Amino acid sequence: MEKFEQIFSFINEKAEKYESSGEYTFLEGVLQSLEEILDNQTQWIGHDASKEEIRKAIQIAILKGMRKNSQPNHQMTPDTLGLLVGYFVQQFFAEDIKNRQISLLDVAAGTGNLLFTVMNLLDGKTSATGVEVDELLIRLAADTAELIEQPVLLYHQDALQKLLVDPVDAVVCDLPVGYYPNEETAVEYELCAHEGMSYSHHLLIEQSINHTKEGGYLFFLIPANLFESEQSKDLHKYLKKNAWIQAVIQLPENLFASKAHEKSLLILQKQSTAARAPREVLLAKVPNMSNKEALSLFFEKVQMWKENK
Structure with missing residues (x-):
């Protein structure tokens, strides 16, 4: 599995947990997951990843969230x-x-x-x-x-x-x-x-x-x-x-x-x-x-x- 796929799976798993709690949409779950990483509340697996691998992984998670609850202003540049x-x-x-x-x-x-x-x-x-x-x-x-x-x-x-x-x-x-x-x-x-x-x-x-x-x-x-x-x-x-x-x-x-x-x-x-x-x-x-x-x-x-x- 490529590094960016590992990072995506890591964020995705956390976002799904937040979503299944019923209090968050998947996209909000992605945000919560990123905040956890930045607050050192979780073991971050992206330390040895390139900036581009991290960007791509987050982008795929965000795209998934946008597709789930599509809002016209939630669009992403490919x-x-x-x-x-x-x-x-x-x-x-x-x-x-x-x-x-x-x-x-x-x-x-x-x-x-x-x-x-x-x-x-x-x-x-x-x-x-x-x-x-x-x-x-x-x-x-x-x-x-x-x-x-x-x-x-x-x-x-x-x-x-x-x-x-x-x-x-x-x-x-x-x-x-x-x-x-x-x-x-x-x-x-x-x-x-x-x-x-x-x-x-x-x-x-x-x-x-x-x-x-x-x-x-x-x-x-x-x-x-x-x-x-x-x-x-x-x-x-x-x-x-x-x-x-x-x-x-x-x-x-x-x-x-x-x-x-x-x-x-x-x-x-x-x-x-x-x-x-x-x-x-x-x-x-x-x-x-x-x-x-x-x-x-x-x-x-x-x-x-x-x-x-």
Whole structure:
């Protein structure tokens, strides 16, 4: 049995005990199990495990809990997408990470899976801030961060309220899609809808750009039809004024349950006097991940674009 499977079994067994008591859901049981480990109330078997093995084990336990009592805001970014985002962060910051740590922000951190996947990939080269409104999810994120020893500052709040976060080098975010109910807050944003409710994913893009350093990059997992919605004209106008689109990467259909759930990766750069827009936007489609040859051609295309941008 692989190490991460041993750790998963360990957490799973404890979470099931909590669930069978009738006082906790399985997901709450996972949280209780992690707290037990951190409080040294139990013999932790993960001392010799890598950060990635621990992250994967916790992620599988959390996924099991989410499937058991599915709530729309309890979604997790699949590892494949997290690793792809991490690859692009690595590409865009290749020079920076030779000499310094880069700061990351996720304004919809959830359980932290996307953030931690990227941080583990660039281990030792990042520090991060995560914001999450759901208490259970952010507590799971906090415990995971502690167990994998990644430097993350977490805020339990609505990310569209005032954020006490210094501008960062990069934003990574799997944007939650929907309408934003708090109109008093929405009117503070340029992307507030002229009539009806505003899209929370549009407002989160604006909030993210506000908290990015000039010349910094933003990596968003977006609905594939983001630029086709009724409010997309305003989004186009806003982006033209504040950011340069670097890349729009279509993701493989087989990663999503249905066409309606399909996503793309949007990479932006916050405008800066010290930088310029790319000569051309990288438009590419990630092939099926099991097709090694096509995948290697895709990465070659990215490298060629990077050298000529």
